[in-house]
Amino acid sequence: MPLNDMQIRRAKPEDKPYTLGDGQGLSLLIEPNGSKSWRFRYRYAGKPKMISLGVYPTITLADARSRRDEARKLVAEGKNPSEVRKEQKLALQTESENAFEKIAREWHQLKSAKWSAGYASDIMEAFKNDIFPYVGTRPVGEIKPLELLNVLRKIEKRGALEKMRKVRQRCSEVFRYAIATGRAEYNPAADLSSALEVHQSNHFPFLKADEIPDFLRALEGYSGSKLVQIATKLLMITGVRTIELRAALWQEFDLDNAIWEIPAERMKMRRPHLVPLSAQALDLLHELKTMTGNYRYVFPGRNDPNKPMSEASINQVIKRIGYAGQVTGHGFRHSMSTILHEQGYDTVWIEMQLAHVDKNSIRGTYNHAQYIDKRSIMLQWYAEFILGIRN
Numbered sequence: 001m002p003l004n005d006m007q008i009r010r011a012k013p014e015d016k017p018y019t020l021g022d023g024q025g026l027s028l029l030i031e032p033n034g035s036k037s038w039r040f041r042y043r044y045a046g047k048p049k050m051i052s053l054g055v056y057p058t059i060t061l062a063d064a065r066s067r068r069d070e071a072r073k074l075v076a077e078g079k080n081p082s083e084v085r086k087e088q089k090l091a092l093q094t095e096s097e098n099a100f101e102k103i104a105r106e107w108h109q110l111k112s113a114k115w116s117a118g119y120a121s122d123i124m125e126a127f128k129n130d131i132f133p134y135v136g137t138r139p140v141g142e143i144k145p146l147e148l149l150n151v152l153r154k155i156e157k158r159g160a161l162e163k164m165r166k167v168r169q170r171c172s173e174v175f176r177y178a179i180a181t182g183r184a185e186y187n188p189a190a191d192l193s194s195a196l197e198v199h200q201s202n203h204f205p206f207l208k209a210d211e212i213p214d215f216l217r218a219l220e221g222y223s224g225s226k227l228v229q230i231a232t233k234l235l236m237i238t239g240v241r242t243i244e245l246r247a248a249l250w251q252e253f254d255l256d257n258a259i260w261e262i263p264a265e266r267m268k269m270r271r272p273h274l275v276p277l278s279a280q281a282l283d284l285l286h287e288l289k290t291m292t293g294n295y296r297y298v299f300p301g302r303n304d305p306n307k308p309m310s311e312a313s314i315n316q317v318i319k320r321i322g323y324a325g326q327v328t329g330h331g332f333r334h335s336m337s338t339i340l341h342e343q344g345y346d347t348v349w350i351e352m353q354l355a356h357v358d359k360n361s362i363r364g365t366y367n368h369a370q371y372i373d374k375r376s377i378m379l380q381w382y383a384e385f386i387l388g389i390r391n
Helices: 005-010 061-076 081-097 100-114 117-135 145-157 161-180 193-200 209-220 226-238 242-246 279-292 313-320 331-342 347-353 365-388
Strands: 018-023 026-030 036-044 047-056 259-262 273-276
Touching: 018 061, 026 061, 036 061, 036 081, 047 061, 047 081, 061 081, 100 117, 100 161, 117 145, 117 161, 145 161, 161 331, 161 347, 209 226, 209 331, 209 365, 226 242, 226 279, 226 313, 226 331, 226 365, 242 313, 273 365, 279 365, 331 347, 331 365, 347 365
Parallel strands: none
Antiparallel strands: 018 026, 026 036, 036 047, 259 273
């Protein structure tokens, strides 16, 4: 007679293994230790065969009957269920061996002997945080251009355009390696550069290096709020987001040690952020101290000093000096990223300065300390470059 769930639950272990039959080759094996597992017995090529269908209760009675029926169908088609299972297992193993992550790690190991430890670590970290979670388990030969494009655009949306470009290049190298080793026939990363370049045009407008001198001369000639004028300069040379600057509190600044520590609750990624202050930034802050030092906010609101400066203040100045549509407050971050990369500064320092490193790829306070001196030198060069080229 067919089994039922109550019979199975009540079946007690005995000194020796025994089985309960359900019919059509399906039975439940009860071991002396109390474990219960499903068996399917069949004949193939005139010989008796048996395969396991899983362990109860993970595999329920209904599941076991469904698996039995599938196996009986294979037998009726002249196929051996045991051999079919081996083929499926081999296919899964082959798929795993051809997974993008496995091949990327293989490529990385091959290439990293020629790289510095820091550079090799940066490349692998980018893969771990931005690529592997999305296509790491996918067979390298099955990844399509659109699939990879959608992954790269996740980086692009963070504003880390240079990082996105480099990650695409590294992905392309992995695909080329896969092709060379016979595990892929096509490189989907090769055709994506133009698509990503087009998409970049949707980002905040920004100034190129040769456009900054005229902008600064126009800003110097602005006869409106001195507070907003200084805020615009600080935004340009620190690389922080507009909201992070507008809502800055005097208590966050250690002017003696040239450090601005923005607390986690004010950061987009909810991570504390250290900003080294250049000599030029310190000069501007000391000037501000005489203006707003008695207030809580560095940039208090015009109508209510207990609130930060208006969200529109900096963009209004940009508009009034004739640069509407050519740059926004946020666009200064793009300018910084572009110029610093062109000067050959380390991507990790730039990304950390722009606080693009999110909670999945943050290296923690250790790296804040590790890179603070290097970022300080980088920002000092940048402040001298930006505020110096107006002359």
